[in-house]
Amino acid sequence: MNKEIADKTIEKYTYKIYGFSLTKTMNIDIAEELASNITFEVYKAFLKLDIISNLDGFIWKIASNVYSQFVSKEVKHRSMNPILKEDSESDFDEQIDRLRHEIAFLSKTQREVIVLHYFDKLKISEIAERLNLSLGTVKWHLHEARNSLRENYLDDRESNIKPQEPLFTEMINRGFIGSWGIGMNYYFQRNFSQNIAYSIYNQAKTSVEIAKELAVPVVFIEDEINHLCENGFINKEPGSRFRTNFCIIKPVREDNDRVKKYAKLITDMYISLINPESFSQFLGNTLYSPNNDMNFFLWSIFTFACSRKLRFINERIMWSKYLVKRKDGGRNIAYAKIDDGKNTNKDNKFKNIDQIKYYNPDICPMYYWQFNSHFDERKGSEYLIYKTLYDFSKGLIPREPAYVDNYKLLFDKGLIVSKGKTEIANTVICSLSLIDLEALLPDIPNSLKILGKELDEEIFEQNRANYALHLQDLGRALTINSLADGSIRVAVLENLLDLGIIKPLKKNQKLSVNTIMFCDSLPITKII
Amino acid sequence: MNRTGQLAIKPIKFTCPEYIGIDGTNFFNIDYSLAKLLTQNILYSAYREPLSISEIAKLLSTHRTVIEEDIDFLVKNGFMLNISADNYLTNILLHDLSFEAQEKLHKIYSKVAKDICDKYVPALFDIGKELFRSLDLIIPNNDFNFWLWSVIAFACSRKHIIPDLYQQIEKFFVSRKDGGHNLVYATVLKKHKFNFNFDLYQSYGDRDFTIGASEMYPFRIWLYNTYYSNRPDGKIASAFAGFPELYDFINNRLENDPDKDECIERLLSNGLIVKALENNKNDYDINAIAIKMSLNDFSDLLPAMPNEFIDINHELDRHIYDLCKTQYPPQMQDLFHVFCKNTINSCGVKTRVLELLLQKGVLKPLTANQKRTVNMLMFLD
Numbered sequence: 037m038n039k040e041i042a043d044k045t046i047e048k049y050t051y052k053i054y055g056f057s058l059t060k061t062m063n064i065d066i067a068e069e070l071a072s073n074i075t076f077e078v079y080k081a082f083l084k085l086d087i088i089s090n091l092d093g094f095i096w097k098i099a100s101n102v103y104s105q106f107v108s109k110e111v112k113h114r115s116m117n118p119i120l121k122e123d124s125e126s127d128f129d130e131q132i133d134r135l136r137h138e139i140a141f142l143s144k145t146q147r148e149v150i151v152l153h154y155f156d157k158l159k160i161s162e163i164a165e166r167l168n169l170s171l172g173t174v175k176w177h178l179h180e181a182r183n184s185l186r187e188n189y190l191d192d193r194e195s196n197i198k199p200q201e202p203l204f205t206e207m208i209n210r211g212f213i214g215s216w217g218i219g220m221n222y223y224f225q226r227n228f229s230q231n232i233a234y235s236i237y238n239q240a241k242t243s244v245e246i247a248k249e250l251a252v253p254v255v256f257i258e259d260e261i262n263h264l265c266e267n268g269f270i271n272k273e274p275g276s277r278f279r280t281n282f283c284i285i286k287p288v289r290e291d292n293d294r295v296k297k298y299a300k301l302i303t304d305m306y307i308s309l310i311n312p313e314s315f316s317q318f319l320g321n322t323l324y325s326p327n328n329d330m331n332f333f334l335w336s337i338f339t340f341a342c343s344r345k346l347r348f349i350n351e352r353i354m355w356s357k358y359l360v361k362r363k364d365g366g367r368n369i370a371y372a373k374i375d376d377g378k379n380t381n382k383d384n385k386f387k388n389i390d391q392i393k394y395y396n397p398d399i400c401p402m403y404y405w406q407f408n409s410h411f412d413e414r415k416g417s418e419y420l421i422y423k424t425l426y427d428f429s430k431g432l433i434p435r436e437p438a439y440v441d442n443y444k445l446l447f448d449k450g451l452i453v454s455k456g457k458t459e460i461a462n463t464v465i466c467s468l469s470l471i472d473l474e475a476l477l478p479d480i481p482n483s484l485k486i487l488g489k490e491l492d493e494e495i496f497e498q499n500r501a502n503y504a505l506h507l508q509d510l511g512r513a514l515t516i517n518s519l520a521d522g523s524i525r526v527a528v529l530e531n532l533l534d535l536g537i538i539k540p541l542k543k544n545q546k547l548s549v550n551t552i553m554f555c556d557s558l559p560i561t562k563i564i
Numbered sequence: 565m566n567r568t569g570q571l572a573i574k575p576i577k578f579t580c581p582e583y584i585g586i587d588g589t590n591f592f593n594i595d596y597s598l599a600k601l602l603t604q605n606i607l608y609s610a611y612r613e614p615l616s617i618s619e620i621a622k623l624l625s626t627h628r629t630v631i632e633e634d635i636d637f638l639v640k641n642g643f644m645l646n647i648s649a650d651n652y653l654t655n656i657l658l659h660d661l662s663f664e665a666q667e668k669l670h671k672i673y674s675k676v677a678k679d680i681c682d683k684y685v686p687a688l689f690d691i692g693k694e695l696f697r698s699l700d701l702i703i704p705n706n707d708f709n710f711w712l713w714s715v716i717a718f719a720c721s722r723k724h725i726i727p728d729l730y731q732q733i734e735k736f737f738v739s740r741k742d743g744g745h746n747l748v749y750a751t752v753l754k755k756h757k758f759n760f761n762f763d764l765y766q767s768y769g770d771r772d773f774t775i776g777a778s779e780m781y782p783f784r785i786w787l788y789n790t791y792y793s794n795r796p797d798g799k800i801a802s803a804f805a806g807f808p809e810l811y812d813f814i815n816n817r818l819e820n821d822p823d824k825d826e827c828i829e830r831l832l833s834n835g836l837i838v839k840a841l842e843n844n845k846n847d848y849d850i851n852a853i854a855i856k857m858s859l860n861d862f863s864d865l866l867p868a869m870p871n872e873f874i875d876i877n878h879e880l881d882r883h884i885y886d887l888c889k890t891q892y893p894p895q896m897q898d899l900f901h902v903f904c905k906n907t908i909n910s911c912g913v914k915t916r917v918l919e920l921l922l923q924k925g926v927l928k929p930l931t932a933n934q935k936r937t938v939n940m941l942m943f944l945d
Contacts, residue, residue, distance in 0.1 A: 133568035140572030140625035151573055212826070218592055225593050227633050228602070252602075253572035253625045259601035364804060365830045397820055399780045 042082035046075060049095055051154040053078070055135040056099050064182045074102045138185050140253035143244045146181035147254065149174055203230040204284075204372040210351075210514070211359050214366025220282075223267055224372070228252070232260055233269065233280045234374070238504050240277035268360035269370065281360065283371040283511055285502045290523060294491075298519060299527030301487060302342065303535070307528065309478040310341055318476075324465040324558045326453065331539045332549065335529070336464045338538065339407045339550045341477045342528055343390050346520035348485050358510050371514065388522025392470070393419045402426040402555040405470060409526045413546040415449055422553060425451045429461050429559035450547025461559045463548040470554050488519035571605040572625035578604050578658070578750035580798040582769055584730075585737045588744025594641060595800050598748070603634050607643065607654045608752065612893045614651040642738040643748065655738065657749035657899055661891050663756045668887055669912065670760050676880065676908055677916035679873075680720065685921065687867045688719050695865060702814065702854040704838075709928045710938065714853055715866070716921065717788045717939045720914045721770050722863045725877050726906045736899045749903070764791045765915050772859060773803055781808050784859050787940040790915045794935040795835065806830040810942065813837060814854060835936025851933055854942040862943065873908055880907040 037045070053074050057067040078098050088094050139150055148167060152158045158166065164174045207220040224230050228250075235241065235249050243261060247254040261278055264270040271281045312334055319325060325333035359367040387408050394403030404422050408414065424442050427433050428451075433442050443459070446452040452459045466473050480488075496515040503511030518524075532538045541549055581598045588594070597603050602624070609615060609623045617635060621628040635652060638644040645653045661669070692715040696708055703711050726732075737745050754762060772786040785807055789797060795805065809827040812818045813836075818827055828848070831837040840847035855862055884904045892900045907913060921927040930938055 136567060136569035136573060137625045140569045147573065155574070212823075222592060222596060225596070226637075228630065250630070251627055252630050253569070255572060255575050256602040256605075256624070256626075263600070365826060365833075395780075397822075399817070 037082045037086060037088075039083065042079060045082060045091070046079050047157055049078065050075065050157065052132055053095070053099060054154065055132045056096075057103075058182070058186065059131045059135070060103055062186060064179070064186065070103065070106050073106060074099045077102050135185065140255070141244065141247050142181055142184055143242070143254060144258060145169075145177050146184065149177045150181050150185075153178060202227050203234055203374055205375040206373040207370065208372070209366075209368045209370050210355060211368030212366055213368065214362050214364030218364065218366075219368075220269075220370040220372065223264060223269060229260055229264065230372070232257065233264065233282075233372075234284060236270065236278050237280045237284050240273045240275075240279040242276050243278065246278070267362050279506065280504070281507075282369070283503055283507050283514065285371060285373050285499065287373050288498050288502075294494075295521075295523050295527050298487075298491060298524050299531050301484065302346065302519065302524065302528050303531045305484045306342075306345070306478075306480050307338060307532065307537075309481075310338065314476075320558075322467045322558070324461070326460055326462045326545075327455070329545075332541070332545050333464055334538050335411075335541065335545075335549050336552055337477075338532060339525060339529065340405060340473070340552055342525045343405070343407060343520060344474045345477055345480050346488070346525075347517040348480055348488065348519075349516045351517060354513050354516055358513055369510070369514070388526055390522070391417070393417075393422070395419060395423075400426065402553060403470070404551060404553040406552075407522070407525070407550040409522065409529070409550065411526075411529060411541065411546065412549050415547065417551075421445065421449055421451065425461060425463070425553065426555055428452060428459075429465065429555070430557065431560040450544055453544050462544060463551045463553055465553045465555065465558055467556065467558050468554070470552075473552070473554075484519070488517070491518045492516050568622050569625035571609055571623045575601055575605050576608050576660075577601060577753045579753060579766055580769070581656070581748050581750045582771075583746045583748055583799060584733055585746025586744055587746065588740045588742030590641075590740075590742035591744060592800060594740070594742070594744070595798065597634075597637060598643070598750075599798065602631070603638070604750075606631055606634050606638065607656060608658065608660075610644065610652050611654040611658055611660070614647050614653040616650040617652070618650075620652070641740050641742070653895060655895070657747065657892075657896055657903060658752055659749070660752040661888060663754075663758070665888055665891060666754065666756070666758060666762065667760075669884065670758070670765075672880065672884065672907070673765070673910070673912040673916050676876075676913045677920055679876070680869075680908070680913065680917050681920045681924070681926075683870050683872070684719075684867070685716060685917070685926070688716060689926070691865065691867055692716070700856040702850055702852075704849065704851050704853070704934070704937075707934075710930070710934050711853060713792075713918070713927055713930065713934075713938050714941050716927070717914055717918060718786060718863075718941060719866045720917055721786075721788060721909060723866060723869050723909075724906065725869055725874055725908055729902075729906055732902045732905070733899075736902065747899075764919070765912055766791065769797070769799065769802065770911055770914070771799065771802065775803060775807055781811050782945040783807070783811050784943040784945075785940065786859060786943070788911075788914065790911075790918070790939065792915075792918060792930065792935065793938050793940075794932070795937075805834040806836050807942065810836045810850070810852060811944075813848075814850065814944070835933060838933050852937040852940060852942055854944055856944050858945055859941075859943045862941075869908065877906065877908045881905045 050071075054067065054071045057070040057074065058064070061067045061070055078095055081094075081098060082088075139147060142150065145167070149163055152163045152166060153160070160171060160174050160178070163169075164171050167174070169177075204224060207224055209219040213219060224233070231250055232246060235246055241249070243254050243257045246261075247257045250257070261270055265272055265278070269281055270278050273279055312330065315323065315333065315337065316330075319328055319330070319333065323333070355369055358369050360369065361367050387410055390405065390407050392403060392405045400423055402423065406417055408417075424433070424445055428442070428446060433439050435443075443452070446459075451462055453462045468476075492515050495518050496512050499511065499515065500508070529538070533540065578598075581595065598607075605624055606620055609620045615623075617628045617632060620635070621631055624631065635644060639646050639652065643654070643656050645655050647653050689712070692712055693708070695715070696703075696711050701711075733747060737747050739745050751766065753766075756762070770788045772784055774784050775781055785802075787802060789795065789802070795801075806827070809818070809831050812821065812827065813831060818824050821827060828837070832839070832848070836850070836852050837848040838851045840849045881904055884907060885901055888904065889897055889900060918927065922929070
C-alpha cells in the first residue's frame with residue numbers, strides 16, 4: 037500500500053481505534069497512549085502489505101495484539117483497571133456503536149468538538165477557529181466530552197415516551213389567538229413535545245438532562261426546545277436550564293355533589309331573578325327565535341346569562357399579567373390537562389365550553405356566542421358556516437340553483453329549517469350587541485358572589501399540588517369564576533328541565549341550541 | 565453503511581419544505597411537523613432504501629417508541645410508504661446533491677443567468693420603466709430600483725417556457741389524509757466548502773396565494789424568498805405575515821377593528837408598514853408594492869422570453885437530468901425527470917440573475933426596510 041493510501045485509510049480508523057482503546061482501558065490518558073501504539077502498528081503493516089482482504093478484521097487483530105502486549109507491560113509499572121476479557125470482532129463493532137450512541141447524548145459544544153476532532157479529523161487549533169473558541173476551551177470541552185462518554189458508557193437508556201397514548205388529554209388557551217388561528221395543540225401535537233414539557237414542569241433541566249431522561253439525542257431535544265421557547269411555552273433560565281411556562285393539571289375527580297350544590301344555589305339565587313316575560317317585548321323586534329319559540333329562546337338566554345354574569349371577576353384584568361406572547365402574534369395563557377387514569381370524561385373534552393367567534397366588523401358585522409354541552413348535537417361551528425347563515429338571513433342567498441351548495445350546507449348544519457314552502461333561520465339571532473344583551477340581564481347578588489369566591493378558593497386548594505411552584509400564582513388566577521364552570525352550568529340546565537322551567541328540545545333544535553348570533557339586523561322573512 | 569447514531573451525531577437539515585398543489589385542512593400541523601429536525605432525519609434515513617423502525621431508531625440513536633408516532637403520522641399522510649410489514653420508504657423529493665454536482669450546477673445556472681441578463685433583461689427593463697409610469701401602483705418612496713427588483717424576479721418566475729409543466733408534475737401528487745393533494749420537496753442543506761456561496765442561492769419558495777374568503781380579501785400575493793430578502797421562511801410564515809391586515813390598512817378598514825393595535829403591531833413586525841419619517845408618531849407608511857390589477861393581467865404586460873431560449877432550455881433540462889439522476893433514489897427518478905424541467909425559470913437561475921444585475925449596477929443594493937418586502941407583489945383586484 038503506498039503512503040498516500042495508507043494515510044487516508046489510517047485516518048478513517050483513528051476514531052474506531054480510539055473507541056476500542058477507551059472501552060478497553062476506561063481511562064482517557066491510557067486510552068490515548070494505547071490508541072497511538074495501535075495506530076503506529078497498523079500503519080507499519082499498511083506500508084508492508086499491498087492487498088488486505090478484510091480490513092476491519094485485520095485492524096482488529098493488530099489492535100488486540102497490541103492491547104495484550106500493552107496490558108502485560110503496563111501491569112508491571114502502574115495501576116490500571118482494564119476489563120480483561122476475550123473479545124470477538126462483533127464485540128468490537130458493538131462497542132464502537134455504543135460509543136457513537138453516547139456521543140449523541142453529549143451537549144452541543146462537546147458533540148461538535150468530538151465530531152470535528154474524531155470524524156472530520158480537524159486539529160484542535162482548527163476546531164478553535166471553526167467554533168470561535170480558545171485552544172484551552174476546546175481542550176477542556178474535549179476532556180469533558182471524553183469524561184462524559186466514559187461515565188455514561190455503561191448506562192442503559194430506557195425511554196419514558198410511550199407513543200400509544202398522548203400525555204395531554206386536553207390543551208386550552210385563554211386570551212387572544214394569533215393570526216395563524218392556532219392554539220396550544222398545534223405546538224404540542226406530538227407526544228414527544230408533551231413529554232419534554234412534562235419533564236421540566238416541576239424542575240428546570242438542561243437539554244442534556246432532558247435527553248438522558250427521555251433517551252432522545254440532545255440535538256433533537258434542542259430543536260424541539262427552540263420551537264417551544266420561541267413561542268413562550270418554555271423559558272430559558274440561568275445555567276442553560278429550561279422550565280415549562282404553562283400549567284399541566286391532573287384533573288381532580290369531579291365532585292358531583294359540589295356541582296349539584298352550586299347548580300341549585302345558582303338556580304335559586306340567580307335564575308329566579310330572570311323574568312322570561314321581560315324578553316317577550318324584544319322577540320320579533322331585536323331578538324329572533326325560530327317560530328317565536330320561547331322555550332328554545334330560554335335555553336340560550338339562561339345559558340348566556342350564566343356564562344356572562346357568573347364571571348363576575350374581570351378575567352381580562354386578572355389574567356393580563358400572565359399572558360404570553362406567541363410568535364404568530366397571539367397573547368394567551370395556555371394550560372394542559374393530563375390523564376391520571378381517574379378522569380372518566382375523555383369523550384367530553386370539547387363539551388361544556390363557551391366560544392365567541394368574530395371577524396373584522398367592517399367586513400362582516402356578525403359574531404356569535406355558543407356553549408357546547410351534551411344537550412346539543414352540533415356538526416361543526418366554523419365562522420364561515422355562520423357567515424353563510426348571516427348572508428341567508430340578510431336575503432343575500434337567492435333561492436336559485438347556483439346557490440344550492442349554500443342551502444345544503446345550512447340544512448346539513450341545522451342552521452336553517454323548512455317552514456311551509458320556504459326556509460327560516462334556526463338559531464337565536466340578536467340585533468343588539470353582546471354587551472347590550474348582557475345589560476338586559478340581572479347581575480348576580482352579592483351573597484352569590486361571596487359563595488363563588490369560596491368555591492374558587494376551595495377548588496384552588498384542591499388543585500394546588502398540580503401547579504408547579506413557579507406557577508402557583510397563575511394557577512390561582514386560572515381558578516377564578518369557578519361558578520361559571522361549564523359542568524355547573526350544565527347542571528343548572530338539568531335543574532331547570534327537572535323544574536319544568538325549560539322543556540326538552542326537538543331534534544332539529546339540538547343542532548343550534550345555546551347559540552346567539554349577534555348582527556346588524558334580524559332575518560328577512562321571505563314570502564314565496 | 566448505516567451506523568448507530570449517524571444522524572444523531574451529524575443530523576441533516578432541510579430547507580423549509582415547499583408544496584406544489586392543494587393544501588388540506590391539517591396543513592398547519594403537517595408543515596410544523598416537517599420543520600422538525602427529528603422528522604426530517606427520519607425522512608432522510610429511509611430516503612435511499614427502505615428501513616425498519618428499529619433501523620431508523622438505530623441511526624437516530626433513540627428508541628423505536630420515540631419515533632413510532634412520527635412514522636405513523638408520516639405514513640398516514642403519505643410522506644412515507646409502508647412498503648411491507650416493517651419497512652418504510654420516504655415519499656417526498658429531497659434534493660441531496662453531491663459537492664461535485666452542486667459545483668457543476670452552479671456553472672450551468674450562472675451561464676443561463678448571464679444569458680437572461682444579456683438577452684431578456686434589457687427588454688424587461690424598458691417595459692418595467694413604462695409600467696412604473698403608467699400603472700396604478702403603490703410603491704414605497706416611489707423607488708424605481710425597488711420596483712425593478714420585484715419585476716425582474718417576477719418575470720423570471722412567470723414567463724414560463726413549458727406551459728403544461730404543472731400538469732406533468734401533477735401526476736406525482738400524493739393525496740393526504742386531510743384532503744390535501746400535493747407534492748412536497750426540500751433541499752438538504754450542505755456543509756461543504758463550495759467555491760461559491762451556496763447559501764446565497766438557496767430559495768425558500770416562489771409562490772402566489774390568496775388568503776381567506778375572496779370576497780373579504782380580494783387580493784393575491786406573489787413572493788420569492790431569497791438571501792436578499794429578510795423575512796421568515798416557509799409557507800405558513802409567508803401566508804400569515806399580515807397581508808389581510810395590510811389590505812385593511814390600504815383600504816382604511818383598520819380604524820374600527822377591535823384588534824387595531826395588534827394588527828398594526830403585526831404589520832410593523834413583518835415590515836409591511838413602517839413608521840413615517842415625517843408627521844406624528846402614529847403615522848405609518850406602506851412598505852410593500854401593490855399593483856391595482858390581477859396577477860395574470862400584469863404578467864401579460866411583461867415581455868415573453870426570447871424564442872431561442874426554448875431549445876436552450878430543453879438542452880439544459882436534459883443535461884441536468886443526466887448529471888443528477890443517479891443521486892436520486894429509484895422511487896424518485898421519474899419525478900425528478902419532470903421536476904428538473906424548465907431550468908430557465910428555476911430558482912437557481914433567478915437568484916443568480918439578481919446577483920449579476922446587482923454586480924452590474926442595474927440593480928442597486930436594498931435598504932433594511934426594503935429587504936423585508938423585496939420580491940413581493942400584492943395584486944389588488
